[in-house]
Amino acid sequence: MYIQTFKIDPQNVLNNHFNLGLLYYKYLPFLKEDLDKYGLSTNHNAIVWKSQKDELLNSVVKISKKLDDSRLKTRLKNLQNIPGVKTITRRTQSRLLCGVGYQSRIEWGFSFDWTTGFPYLPGSSFKGALLSYLEFLKNGKPVEKWDDSDSVQLLNHSNIKFSKKDVLQIFGPQGKNITKSRMGSVVFLDVYPQNFKGLEVDVITPHYQKYYTDQGKTPPADIYNPVPQYFLTVPKDTEFMFMFRLLDGNDTQLANKLKALIQDAGENYGFGAKTATGYGYFKA
Template identity: 30%
Template sequence: MKLKGIVKKYFSNQGYGFIDDNSDRKIFFHCSQVDNLENIGEGAWVEFEIKKDSKGRWEAKNILTLPHDKGANGTYQKSKALPKGVPEPDKQHYFPKDTQQIIDPCDIDNYYLKLNKAAASFQNKDSRKFSFVMLDRKKPPFQVTPVFKNIDFSGLCQRQKSAIADAGFDFIQMRFEPDWRLIVGLGQHSIFETSICLHHIYGFPYIPASALKGLVRNWIITRVFAQVEGNGEKGALSDRGFCKIFGSPKNSIYGNYQGEVCFFDALPIVEPKIVFDVMTPHYGPYYSNGEPPADYYSPNPIDFLAVENTAFIVTVGIKKEDDKPLQTGVFSEKTPMQVVEQWMTECLAEHGAGAKTAVGYGVGELNQV
């Protein structure tokens, strides 16, 4: 099996050196195994086979030098585009050793897997840091480039629609297009400081059904039962219509009850565009130590990823026999689907979905398709 790496040490007068393959192995090589000695030197990129010698030490065999830039002074310069699979000297993937021997991180095309399971850290002064982008902020290229060109988004949306219909649901589909950017899953567990919600199979950003249901449910509680009725969650769980739509726990008027309206994951209609964004909290001591907020505190830039210029298909369904006008409560004479469509449209237009909605993220129009 062929591996790729970079020559870290080369003693030309003695004819041997060591290769770094992005693991903690010390791989020895002899110049007799190199295809072209003119192209070998510290910083050269190579492809090789690896074996253990009689003493159990790693040794590179059948070494092929890869294309690279060699300066006028004979030293090797970092190329703008690294050959596929070759790690940068300051870049390290935290893969298990045996996995690294089987899988090249550069060959992973699923954005979810590449970002969450094969992320690389970068050397920053005396420490290493996980970052969505290279550490040069003047022109931040993605550490892991989001590419979804091989995914048929139209086909996936059609498959979802067919599956919902086959399950016996009456449903409506609406197009949600944020006015600007959208960020869902900002606080999920991640090796980065922030995260983004990605489909665990296909790797693209989406809005989970649970997020949509929780969003609409909370919006109704806030706008109807807290402001109009004045009793918030307690009032909502005392309303039969609300419980029929969203379900309810044991202490509600219905007791344990499964909601009749089913929310489905909102999938992107076209290839989503992921952009690099930064937030700069200024009042760290205020949040962490309770000190008074002041403008002389240093800002703390935090990287995160957002979705931009991307429309989603939002689907809500109900069994046909359940979509009847509600008899009692604040939603009487309206069907569950009418209630959900009305309040979801208002919620996304006035409040927005996901994180950072207070500064305009996730706000947009919802229209039937």
């Protein structure tokens, strides 16, 4: 038994119809530093990447730029043809990051649609971000604690307001003390890029790793070296198609209000992870 070295060759190993999510979660090689983490030894027949993490992720990026997006276009077309589905397209003004909490060998997770292999924002995250934005406009007050007369006004659409009744109608009952559960009047679909041109590698460099990893027991000090952390992102200027389905497909007023809400949230609040540091914002 021996440890193999592995080199991703975008030209010969994978074709342009390869599922990128399958590669990232099931077929990435081990990094040398992962051997101890996973309890492997030199006697284990593991496939090991012989370079650094950033080079491994850059190889994934090269593959992502060569993917044929015909499957993605078919998915978008099929979703748009569902009765009652409304769409709005928005373009990112910063890199977008989602799914970082998923378990991955690279330490950072990433959201890939399992069927097409393309990055996406799950419908549940899309819905949650919109609801969170409305609560943000109410100074972070959960909607179930709003008074019946409470409402919020969108920042960029001053003529559009959402009352507590509107929010509960759209998103369904909220909070722990729900007496009667029911679904909202809107189904929020997964969000896909419609002009996908590949991924990008980004990096953060924590200077006080020991301080963060041992829950503050080690004081932060400048004697520690920064530790680069590389991860995948969707690049800026990527167009995403936001889709939602009205259970009452003829409610044009509600559809327009939701489109304004999506636009407002994308510009002022962001979608995905790490929005507090500038990720996931969309252009006006």
